[in-house]
Each structure stands twice: as C-alpha cells, then as structure tokens.
Amino acid sequence: MTPGIKRKILYGVGALVVLILLLNSTFLVKEGEYKVVLKFGEAVRVVGSPGLQFKIPFVENTMTLPKRQMTYESNPTSILTKDKKPIIVDNYTVWRIDDAQQFLRTAKTVGAGIQRIDAAVYNTVRRKLSEINYDQIISEDTARGNLNDEITKDVAEALKRDRSGVQIVDVRIKRTDLPESNKQSVYNRMISDRKSIAAQYLSEGDEESRKIMAKADRTAAELTAEAQAKAKTIVAEGEGEAAKIYNQAYGKDPAFYSFYRTLDSYVTTLQNEPVILMPIDSPYARILLGRQP
Structure with a gap:
C-alpha cells in the first residue's frame, strides 16, 4: 500500500469519526415537543424552543415529550x-x-x-x-x-x-x-314525582285564582255601590235644581208657565191620534182650538 493511499484512508476514517461525533453532538427540536437531555439516565435540561441544539456525544442522549395539549x-x-x-x-x-x-x-x-x-x-x-x-x-x-x-x-x-x-x-x-337494570324504575318514579309536583302547583294556582277572583268581586261590588250612591246623590241634586228653576220660572209669569205646560201636555195626549171627549168650552179645549181660554 502506497503512502498516498494510506493518507486517504486515514483522512476518510477521520472524516467518518468527525461525522459520527457531529451527529451525536446535535439534536433537532420540533414544534410542539420537548427534548429532554439525559445524562446517565438523569434529566439535566429540557429544551422547548424549536431548532438545532447541541449535547455531549456518547455521554448525553435525548428523549421526546409532547408539548401540545x-x-x-x-x-x-x-x-x-x-x-x-x-x-x-x-x-x-x-x-x-x-x-x-x-x-x-x-x-x-x-x-x-x-x-x-x-x-x-x-x-x-x-x-x-x-x-x-x-x-x-x-x-x-x-x-x-x-x-x-x-x-x-x-x-x-x-x-x-x-x-x-x-x-x-x-x-x-x-x-x-x-344502568339499564334500574333505569326504567327510576324514570317511572321521577315521572310520578313530577306529576305530584304539577298537581300541587295546579292546586296552589286554583286557590290563588279563587282568592284573586273573590277580591276582584268584592272590589267591584264596593265600586258599584259607591258609584250608585254618588249617582243617586247627583240625580237628587239635579232634580232639586230643576224644581228650583221651575219654581223660579213659574213665579215670574204663572200664566205663561201654565200655558206652556198645557201645550207640552198636548204632545203626550195627542200621540197616535186618540179620540178625546171634553166640553168644548173647557180651557183645555179652547186652547187646543186656538181660542183664548
């Protein structure tokens, strides 16, 4: 083997060693994960930021834990x-x-x-x-x-x-x-309880309704009686005032008032064209015939 070949082999081995050392001294942290650096099985640090990180080759190794929810x-x-x-x-x-x-x-x-x-x-x-x-x-x-x-x-x-x-x-x-074994019995009991509560609410509602109706009837009767009493008082006062006015008018001209009352009575007497028998020389007939009484 020539010296040149030996040198190439040594360079190749050296490069391989460097590559192995480089690979064992770096690790990649991805998004959404922790990288825990372990030294002899004990966690020495945790890296949570994404990117390339370094560690001691052959002494430290890493394990991954999820960072996401x-x-x-x-x-x-x-x-x-x-x-x-x-x-x-x-x-x-x-x-x-x-x-x-x-x-x-x-x-x-x-x-x-x-x-x-x-x-x-x-x-x-x-x-x-x-x-x-x-x-x-x-x-x-x-x-x-x-x-x-x-x-x-x-x-x-x-x-x-x-x-x-x-x-x-x-x-x-x-x-x-x-559980299926006692579901139906519990449901039936719950339905019964709800019906009982509903009946109680209805009963209480009916009782409250009767109280309200009785109170309203009593109030209406009181208001009606009070209104009727006031109406009678007003009618009596009106009749008294009317009588007073009549008396005052009669006192000023009794003859005219008597004549007016007689004419007013004709309106009632002669309705439906009745047959009336009276002396022709009576004051009532004389006025009706247009003669002086």
Whole structure:
C-alpha cells in the first residue's frame, strides 16, 4: 500500500469519526415537543424552543415529550350519587406537560402520567357526584358548567400538590346515565314525582285564582255601590235644581208657565191620534182650538 493511499484512508476514517461525533453532538427540536437531555439516565435540561441544539456525544442522549395539549377520555365508570343511585359516568380531560423534568421524575412516561391523571379525575368526580342527588344532576336547572369547573379546579390542585409536572386545562363530564337494570324504575318514579309536583302547583294556582277572583268581586261590588250612591246623590241634586228653576220660572209669569205646560201636555195626549171627549168650552179645549181660554 502506497503512502498516498494510506493518507486517504486515514483522512476518510477521520472524516467518518468527525461525522459520527457531529451527529451525536446535535439534536433537532420540533414544534410542539420537548427534548429532554439525559445524562446517565438523569434529566439535566429540557429544551422547548424549536431548532438545532447541541449535547455531549456518547455521554448525553435525548428523549421526546409532547408539548401540545392532549385529550384523554376515561372509560365509563359506575358511581353512587348522594341518594344512592348508581350512575354510569364518562368524561374527558384536556391536559399538557408544563414541567418536563418534574414529569419525568414522577411519571417517567406519558402512559404513566395518564394513569395518574385518570386516578385524580376519578376520585374528584366520585366525590363531587356523591354530594349531589341524581335528579339534581340531570335537572335543567343544574349548573353543569359550574360542576365541571369545580372538578377541573380540584383535579388541577391535586396534581399540583403531587408535583406531577402536569397542567390540567379542562375536565368535562360527557355522560351521566343510569344502568339499564334500574333505569326504567327510576324514570317511572321521577315521572310520578313530577306529576305530584304539577298537581300541587295546579292546586296552589286554583286557590290563588279563587282568592284573586273573590277580591276582584268584592272590589267591584264596593265600586258599584259607591258609584250608585254618588249617582243617586247627583240625580237628587239635579232634580232639586230643576224644581228650583221651575219654581223660579213659574213665579215670574204663572200664566205663561201654565200655558206652556198645557201645550207640552198636548204632545203626550195627542200621540197616535186618540179620540178625546171634553166640553168644548173647557180651557183645555179652547186652547187646543186656538181660542183664548
């Protein structure tokens, strides 16, 4: 082998060694992930910024953890409510790793971390629902949103106390249903209870209606009596005033007033063209015939 060939081989080996060293001293961090740098199996640093990073070759290695939000759906679980009704509950949890080093110390893997989350969610949901009756859970007036918020807060605090390195974003109950074995009996009892409540409301409504009608009738009778009394008073005052005016008019010219009254009586007497017998020389007949009385 000539010296030139030996040199080329040495250069090639050197370049290969440099390439191997270079490949083992760099790593790439992608968007949405953590790169945890391990030294002899112990996490020494966490890199969350995307880009090319460096490490000590053959001494340090890396592992990847998700940085994005993840969703875990629990298996349906039977839980007893406050009134001892078994219900089937399933829920989902939105979570993320916010401290990768702490997460590795406590959970090691994503699967183990999910198990810790599942246990915390189950304990909290069981405790919360055991404080509520079933009809309150399914009622339209139940603040399900508030219940979910309380569960989310309690789970987040529990995992924070455990220094799990996990952030709980949201916990939501998807379904609260009765087992098929006793669903119908509970529904029938609920229907009966609702009918009883409806009958009570109707009875109370009828009683209140009767009270209102009686009060309205009494008020109407009082107003009518008061109005009639005022009307009689006004009529009496009017008649008295009319009589006074008549007396005043009669007193000024009695003859004219008598003549006027006689003419006015003709309007009533001669309606429908009656046959009247009277002396021709009577004052009533003389005026009717146009003669002086």
